Amino acid sequence: MEEARDYQVNLEVFQGPLDLLLFLIRKKKIGIHDIPIATITREYLAYLSQKEKINLEREGEFLLIASLLIYIKSQMLLPRESELVDEEDPRKILVDRLLDFQKIKAASTLLREKEDQQTKLWKRSAPPPLPTTEDTELVEVSLFELAEAFLSLMKRKEQENIRLIHGKEFSLEEKMKELIDRLKEHGYLDFLEYFNDQESIEEALISFFCLLELIKARIVIAVQESLFHPIKVWPKQGARP
Amino acid sequence: MRTRLKDVIESLVFVSLEPLNLEKIKSICTEFSNTEIEQAIQELVESYASNDRGIQIIQAAGGYLFSTKSEYDQWIRRLLSLEQKSKLSHAALETLATVAYHQPVTLAEISALRGVDASHSLKSLLQKKLVKITGRKKSPGRPLIYRTTDKFLTYFGLNNIKDLPSEEEILKILDEEKILD
Amino acid sequence: MRTRLKDVIESLVFVSLEPLNLEKIKSICTEFSNTEIEQAIQELVESYASNDRGIQIIQAAGGYLFSTKSEYDQWIRRLLSLEQKSKLSHAALETLATVAYHQPVTLAEISALRGVDASHSLKSLLQKKLVKITGRKKSPGRPLIYRTTDKFLTYFGLNNIKDLPSEEEILKILDEEKILD
Numbered sequence: 076m077e078e079a080r081d082y083q084v085n086l087e088v089f090q091g092p093l094d095l096l097l098f099l100i101r102k103k104k105i106g107i108h109d110i111p112i113a114t115i116t117r118e119y120l121a122y123l124s125q126k127e128k129i130n131l132e133r134e135g136e137f138l139l140i141a142s143l144l145i146y147i148k149s150q151m152l153l154p155r156e157s158e159l160v161d162e163e164d165p166r167k168i169l170v171d172r173l174l175d176f177q178k179i180k181a182a183s184t185l186l187r188e189k190e191d192q193q194t195k196l197w198k199r200s201a202p203p204p205l206p207t208t209e210d211t212e213l214v215e216v217s218l219f220e221l222a223e224a225f226l227s228l229m230k231r232k233e234q235e236n237i238r239l240i241h242g243k244e245f246s247l248e249e250k251m252k253e254l255i256d257r258l259k260e261h262g263y264l265d266f267l268e269y270f271n272d273q274e275s276i277e278e279a280l281i282s283f284f285c286l287l288e289l290i291k292a293r294i295v296i297a298v299q300e301s302l303f304h305p306i307k308v309w310p311k312q313g314a315r316p
Numbered sequence: 317m318r319t320r321l322k323d324v325i326e327s328l329v330f331v332s333l334e335p336l337n338l339e340k341i342k343s344i345c346t347e348f349s350n351t352e353i354e355q356a357i358q359e360l361v362e363s364y365a366s367n368d369r370g371i372q373i374i375q376a377a378g379g380y381l382f383s384t385k386s387e388y389d390q391w392i393r394r395l396l397s398l399e400q401k402s403k404l405s406h407a408a409l410e411t412l413a414t415v416a417y418h419q420p421v422t423l424a425e426i427s428a429l430r431g432v433d434a435s436h437s438l439k440s441l442l443q444k445k446l447v448k449i450t451g452r453k454k455s456p457g458r459p460l461i462y463r464t465t466d467k468f469l470t471y472f473g474l475n476n477i478k479d480l481p482s483e484e485e486i487l488k489i490l491d492e493e494k495i496l497d
Numbered sequence: 498m499r500t501r502l503k504d505v506i507e508s509l510v511f512v513s514l515e516p517l518n519l520e521k522i523k524s525i526c527t528e529f530s531n532t533e534i535e536q537a538i539q540e541l542v543e544s545y546a547s548n549d550r551g552i553q554i555i556q557a558a559g560g561y562l563f564s565t566k567s568e569y570d571q572w573i574r575r576l577l578s579l580e581q582k583s584k585l586s587h588a589a590l591e592t593l594a595t596v597a598y599h600q601p602v603t604l605a606e607i608s609a610l611r612g613v614d615a616s617h618s619l620k621s622l623l624q625k626k627l628v629k630i631t632g633r634k635k636s637p638g639r640p641l642i643y644r645t646t647d648k649f650l651t652y653f654g655l656n657n658i659k660d661l662p663s664e665e666e667i668l669k670i671l672d673e674e675k676i677l678d
Contacts (some may be wrong), residue, residue, distance in 0.1 A: 370507030
């Protein structure tokens with residue numbers, strides 16, 4: 076009754092049906108390449124029958140392998156005219172799977188050893204006190220950022236309920252000249268500051284389009300000292316306004 | 317000059333929470349030549365290995381990283397009030413080994429290799445960032461394919477995916493098991 | 498024996514997230530006398546101060562703490578800005594996911610989907626060039642519409658936007674928990 080006692084082992088100790096099969100094969104001390112399929116199938120099924128109810132969700136995979144075993148057994152029983160060559164052996168599909176699985180199991184053992192070693196090495200989970208980052212490098216800003224800064228300013232202006240001064244008209248040409256003059260005089264222009272100085276939304280809009288034109292023509296360059304810092308406008312070196 | 321570069325690199329590795337690789341060090345230490353940098357790293361690693369120290373520089377996932385030495389594990393666990401560091405479940409480890417040795421691999425392939433549905437353990441490995449999705453297989457249904465990550469390498473102390481236990485090491489284990497049975 | 502205690506303390510200070518004070522060290526290193534511990538700390542602090550090193554042990558808030566030396570700040574800043582560029586905040590990631598799965602999409606739609614104003618994280622994604630503006634929606638107010646970029650694909654190792662895991666696939670992986678637990 077040795078077998079019956081062995082079957083008391085819970086299904087849960089096995090990592091699936093291949094694990095159980097390997098266990099049965101090793102217990103019999105037989106080679107994977109020469110599985111006595113009838114015996115193993117009997118033992119495998121006896122093992123499954125230990126369970127009163129099969130939970131399909133959890134144990135469906137055990138049944139799949141059971142049906143594979145029965146299929147192989149039936150193939151083995153078919154009368155054949157000549158000796159089986161390796162490729163035709165109906166057990167091959169199972170043997171290949173067992174060999175692959177065996178390697179994965181062995182690899183898991185080796186990885187577990189590495190894990191054991193590594194868990195003794197402790198790494199820092201948070202950085203040490205770091206210098207405060209003050210990024211002073213100049214980065215060229217994209218048109219998007221420029222437009223966005225302008226947009227936020229316009230919103231603010233609206234909230235401030237600035238009254239619109241009507242009747243005063245600005246030409247693009249005039250504004251362009253004013254912008255260039257201001258750049259010449261100060262060397263650079265603080266984007267937000269400049270627009271804040273504009274008296275109305277219309278005037279600011281015209282100035283903004285002028286600036287876009289100048290950037291497009293590569294006469295001026297817009298730079299930002301770091302993200303979310305004021306955008307400054309400089310005449311582009313080598314470009315003649 | 318070289319001594320100072322060694323110190324620069326020491327401070328960089330120290331600040332970095334993930335292995336800092338040579339390329340990154342080079343792109344930061346632009347004042348120094350590649351040869352100088354490589355020599356300085358060599359010196360740095362050796363200075364930690366040769367001295368009696370509580371911490372060391374290890375190589376993992378192609379980079380350099382500080383860690384404590386294993387002999388001080390018990391005191392650190394006292395400090396952190398931990399019985400043991402948590403480890404991967406058996407199912408997760410087996411799934412991870414399957415991905416590592418068969419990558420790029422699909423969920424269906426992993427499940428077939430293990431003989432059980434691997435989706436639950438794959439999920440926990442994805443969440444732990446030990447495994448990642450890297451696209452789709454050009455086969456019917458275009459299933460997602462999975463690979464191990466750099467974090468996987470660091471977790472097991474491997475510098476490169478080629479450092480995984482070799483076929484020979486695996487076969488050796490299998491032979492030993494046969495003898496034991 | 499004293500040398501080894503020094504290393505124990507070094508490893509403890511290394512893993513500690515906050516300044517490690519003398520009392521705590523004493524409570525962990527119960528095998529050693531107070532005098533031994535105080536001497537070892539002394540030795541440890543001196544060994545860092547006297548050598549050319551990139552890191553040091555400083556005393557702060559009544560405890561001991563590793564820090565980098567200030568003369569290497571400029572290189573550390575370079576590393577930090579390098580890492581900032583390659584890292585996403587949680588909010589940015591959430592916004593990126595919204596764009597990826599709902600593109601073409603407007604800011605109002607993203608904000609509605611996330612339940613918070615997404616303009617800040619969308620801005621950082623535009624700056625990182627993971628998201629781009631591709632025109633305006635033909636609806637009142639003509640809002641800008643956003644899509645992911647080629648850089649986004651490279652970042653996540655995808656060949657094509659169609660290779661993104663589908664909502665069903667992700668749900669399948671996440672749902673597994675309900676069945677098993």
